[in-house]
Amino acid sequence: MSGFDRAFSRRRLLGTGAALAGGLTLGRTARSTAARALAAQEQITLQVYIHANNPLDSVKPLYEAKYPNVKLNYLEQSDMAVFRATLAANGEGTPDLLRPETNDVQDLGKTGVLLDVTDLVEKHKADLAPGKLAECFIPATGTYAGFPAEIGAVGLYYREDLWQEAGVSVPADWTWDDYIEAAKTVKGKTGAASFAFPSSGDNQTALLWTFVMFQLGGSITNADGTEVTLDDDKGIAAMEQVKKIYDADVSLDEPPFEETYFQALVAGQVAGAPLPVGYRGFALEPYVKDEQGGLGQWRVALLPRPAEGAVRVASIGGAALVSTTYTKYPQEVKNFMELALGTMEGATACGEWGVVPTFLPYLATDSWRNARSEPYGDFAFNAVWTEAVNQFPDTWYKQPVFAEALNELGAQMMPMMGGEVEIAAGMRTVGDRVRDLNARYQP
Amino acid sequence: MHGVRGTEHRSARRRPRARTRFARVARHWREYLCIAPFFVLFAVFFAYPIVWAFVLSFQRWDGVTAARWVGFDNYAFVLRDPVTRQVFVNTAIFLLLLVPLGLILPLAFGVILNQPFLRLRGVFRTILFIPVVTSTVVVGIVFRLLFGSANGWLNGLVAQVGLGPYPWLKDASWARVSIVALTTWGRLGFATLIVLGGLQAIDQEIHDAARVDGASAWNVFWRITLPLMRPVMIFLLITSTIGVMTLFSQPYVLTRGGPSNATLTPLLHIYTIGLGGAGGGRIGDASALSFLLSAVMVLVAFVQLWATWGRSAEP
Numbered sequence: 001m002s003g004f005d006r007a008f009s010r011r012r013l014l015g016t017g018a019a020l021a022g023g024l025t026l027g028r029t030a031r032s033t034a035a036r037a038l039a040a041q042e043q044i045t046l047q048v049y050i051h052a053n054n055p056l057d058s059v060k061p062l063y064e065a066k067y068p069n070v071k072l073n074y075l076e077q078s079d080m081a082v083f084r085a086t087l088a089a090n091g092e093g094t095p096d097l098l099r100p101e102t103n104d105v106q107d108l109g110k111t112g113v114l115l116d117v118t119d120l121v122e123k124h125k126a127d128l129a130p131g132k133l134a135e136c137f138i139p140a141t142g143t144y145a146g147f148p149a150e151i152g153a154v155g156l157y158y159r160e161d162l163w164q165e166a167g168v169s170v171p172a173d174w175t176w177d178d179y180i181e182a183a184k185t186v187k188g189k190t191g192a193a194s195f196a197f198p199s200s201g202d203n204q205t206a207l208l209w210t211f212v213m214f215q216l217g218g219s220i221t222n223a224d225g226t227e228v229t230l231d232d233d234k235g236i237a238a239m240e241q242v243k244k245i246y247d248a249d250v251s252l253d254e255p256p257f258e259e260t261y262f263q264a265l266v267a268g269q270v271a272g273a274p275l276p277v278g279y280r281g282f283a284l285e286p287y288v289k290d291e292q293g294g295l296g297q298w299r300v301a302l303l304p305r306p307a308e309g310a311v312r313v314a315s316i317g318g319a320a321l322v323s324t325t326y327t328k329y330p331q332e333v334k335n336f337m338e339l340a341l342g343t344m345e346g347a348t349a350c351g352e353w354g355v356v357p358t359f360l361p362y363l364a365t366d367s368w369r370n371a372r373s374e375p376y377g378d379f380a381f382n383a384v385w386t387e388a389v390n391q392f393p394d395t396w397y398k399q400p401v402f403a404e405a406l407n408e409l410g411a412q413m414m415p416m417m418g419g420e421v422e423i424a425a426g427m428r429t430v431g432d433r434v435r436d437l438n439a440r441y442q443p
Numbered sequence: 444m445h446g447v448r449g450t451e452h453r454s455a456r457r458r459p460r461a462r463t464r465f466a467r468v469a470r471h472w473r474e475y476l477c478i479a480p481f482f483v484l485f486a487v488f489f490a491y492p493i494v495w496a497f498v499l500s501f502q503r504w505d506g507v508t509a510a511r512w513v514g515f516d517n518y519a520f521v522l523r524d525p526v527t528r529q530v531f532v533n534t535a536i537f538l539l540l541l542v543p544l545g546l547i548l549p550l551a552f553g554v555i556l557n558q559p560f561l562r563l564r565g566v567f568r569t570i571l572f573i574p575v576v577t578s579t580v581v582v583g584i585v586f587r588l589l590f591g592s593a594n595g596w597l598n599g600l601v602a603q604v605g606l607g608p609y610p611w612l613k614d615a616s617w618a619r620v621s622i623v624a625l626t627t628w629g630r631l632g633f634a635t636l637i638v639l640g641g642l643q644a645i646d647q648e649i650h651d652a653a654r655v656d657g658a659s660a661w662n663v664f665w666r667i668t669l670p671l672m673r674p675v676m677i678f679l680l681i682t683s684t685i686g687v688m689t690l691f692s693q694p695y696v697l698t699r700g701g702p703s704n705a706t707l708t709p710l711l712h713i714y715t716i717g718l719g720g721a722g723g724g725r726i727g728d729a730s731a732l733s734f735l736l737s738a739v740m741v742l743v744a745f746v747q748l749w750a751t752w753g754r755s756a757e758p
Binding site (some may be wrong): 002079088109198199201252258267410412414440 | 503507525588591592594595613639649699700701702713715718719722725728
């Protein structure tokens with residue numbers, strides 16, 4: 001036996017092989033464990049397509065603290081045209097999260113490009129406001145394409161000092177006709193307006209009509225957007241109500257979301273207006289700073305009814321949180337949706353910012369009920385918004401043609417207000433035009 | 444046989460020429476490489492999108508799902524669409540208002556700034572040019588406050604003399620006036636600089652000779668300056684016309700096309716239906732309208748060139 005043979009006997013060879021194999025296996029296992037640990041700690045950045053100054057600002061630190069390996073990059077941009085351009089480029093540059101209006105959710109949801117979040121919504125369904133849930137449900141696919149964010153409830157804002165000066169008060173329940181009479185008195189005594197109704201002939205002009213239409217249970221289209229219903233009896237009744245408001249000459253002729261409206265508001269020319277809940281956070285608080293603007297005197301109430309049995313709340317829209325099928329991080333995205341909109345801490349952060357979160361348990365907390373804001377003095381406004389959520393119906397469908405329908409309606413409204421066009425005929429004309437447009441949105 | 448021979452003869456002649464052309468290009472490959480970036484960028488960012496938009500004008504596409512061929516349906520729809528008629532009527536009105544202003548005012552300011560006795564000329568030129576470099580969005584907000592109905596600065600001003608208030612942005616006619624004011628204000632500086640450049644290029648000796656011959660200042664302007672400025676004015680006419688036909692940011696920031704579409708321009712409408720504002724998603728309709736607008740613009744530019752070229756060629 002040579003020295004070589006002795007050194008590599010069969011037993012020794014087998015032993016060396018086994019040792020090598022064991023070492024390799026252990027090494028591989030150790031490597032894959034380390035890789036998994038590394039991957040778990042991998043820094044992820046979610047691109048969030050959202051405008052500056054929004055309720056989710058307060059959620060960002062909560063999320064980053066809970067998920068330290070995930071950073072949120074708020075892009076301070078919300079132009080849907082730019083977002084759509086990224087989709088047209090097959091997802092090149094498409095953000096991980098965005099907060100579109102619900103007509104965009106419906107439009108994009110039908111195409112299948114939005115991330116299906118049905119599992120997440122179903123998990124939290126019992127805690128979410130039913131009226132808002134419907135806005136994220138895509139009838140064509142039977143799935144939820146977004147997680148419902150805030151409720152765009154509309155209430156009646158008014159200044160108690162001006163109303164008292166005019167000798168009128170807000171009753172427990174009343175109609176728009178009653179409100180118009182009160183508004184005439186307020187205007188006569190104080191000169192201040194009780195509506196914001198711009199005669200600019202655009203979608204802002206149509207806003208008041210959408211409020212009344214919502215209260216009556218009407219809609220621009222049916223649930224799946226295949227049929228235009230804006231010129232039905234409810235649509236015509238809503239327009240007749242708006243004409244009464246216009247004829248009463250108690251409105252400020254300015255769009256309620258622009259500088260000119262706020263200018264009038266701080267000058268004490270606004271005694272009230274039906275406006276969305278967001279006005280507390282991004283309109284009254286920054287602008288109302290002195291007695292002339294009504295500091296401490298602002299109140300909010302449920303809307304007057306347009307008819308017996310109508311709800312006392314309207315909708316201005318409101319957003320949803322969505323992602324797309326292009327995201328590389330679907331789980332992280334869902335984690336954000338859940339934290340921001342499906343938990344007490346997320347809802348608290350959003351609620352304190354000034355919107356009405358969809359998360360119902362939060363609306364029962366003292367933190368929500370006892371919220372105060374300087375323009376309102378000691379008035380507990382959130383009790384009103386909780387009741388508004390309770391009345392919020394799920395029949396206001398925002399299908400893709402929604403925005404274009406409002407543009408068309410706004411453009412045709414002033415001749416109806418001026419009496420040059422009879423309301424039923426005018427609404428039929430708008431309805432036919434919107435039917436033409438709606439056909440362009442059908443698959 | 445003769446014919447075949449002839450063909451062979453012709454192709455035999457053509458081949459060396461093609462080879463020569465290729466050889467010429469190959470010989471100058473460095474030069475071609477130097478100018479290639481422009482052509483590559485042009486092809487990628489101009490030619491390709493134009494061709495693609497032309498294809499899209501025959502398709503129904505929402506920007507997300509697969510596009511579907513619909514033939515001339517998009518063109519048929521936008522042609523019968525009352526809003527299309529409205530945007531072209533609006534454009535015609537803006538052309539009538541803005542193009543003359545875009546010629547007369549820069550000419551007037553140019554002549555004033557060209558006067559040798561004028562002091563602080565640089566300051567005036569800068570003041571005139573400031574609107575050109577100011578953000579349209581900021582300008583839009585300022586102009587909205589300026590033209591506001593209830594508390595607008597302009598209404599406050601005219602109230603001092605017992606006039607108004609005027610519905611600057613609420614009434615169709617006044618809204619057009621507001622758009623005209625904003626557009627003219629924004630473009631005056633650039634057009635004036637062009638005019639000033641033209642005026643300063645005129646040989647002073649021609650003016651001196653005319654004055655020696657006893658021509659009045661008016662005659663010098665009317666019979667010498669203006670005819671010599673014709674190429675500059677034609678340039679301004681055509682660019683101003685194209686500028687008006689592609690008006691976008693002024694109505695976008697000031698009126699969003701209102702009231703009742705009275706200030707809706709083709710480009711704003713194309714943007715609204717194609718990408719944003721109204722929800723977007725009608726990209727086929729928007730593309731079809733784009734090509735209709737392009738056709739109209741080419742037609743108008745040809746008419747202008749034909750009408751002015753003939754005259755400028757006259758002795």
